[in-house]
Amino acid sequence: MTREPPDHAGRAPAPLPWMAWRPGERVVVRYRAPDGVHDALGDLLEVAPDAVVVQTRRGAVRVAAATMITGKRVPPPPGR
Template sequence: MTQTLPPVQFLQTAEPGTRVVVRYRIADGLTDALGYLLEAGETSCTVRTRTSDVEIPLELVIAAKQVPPPPPRRQPTVR
């Protein structure tokens, strides 16, 4: 049986560069950050998404896990 870490503990022990998805609370509900973990400290973590670096307060984190690398990009079709 595999034992999973609580989300904050996972983020604080994951290696920088690990691809992660982090679900966290925002004013209107929940949102996800999918990208590469840059760092995780005592109070926040930073995830580099496709569009920006997102700093997430750990107190708002609901779930977090490692995810596989993205699939290769498809070549554009030529007509």
């Protein structure tokens, strides 16, 4: 197993919280885009260190890690 190099201040890199999520879980991810801040709410399709893909009501949304502000698991919608 390789170790991640420390950051410029000598600290270990922060863990990537979304890497604990699993496809099929319902999540919400807040992210920045050129036109403002958006939320992707829906079922998680893919998880990677550099991005997640969320199936929203409007289609699949790829959110790059560099644009993520926050995110979390959420319960299923009412009636589901």
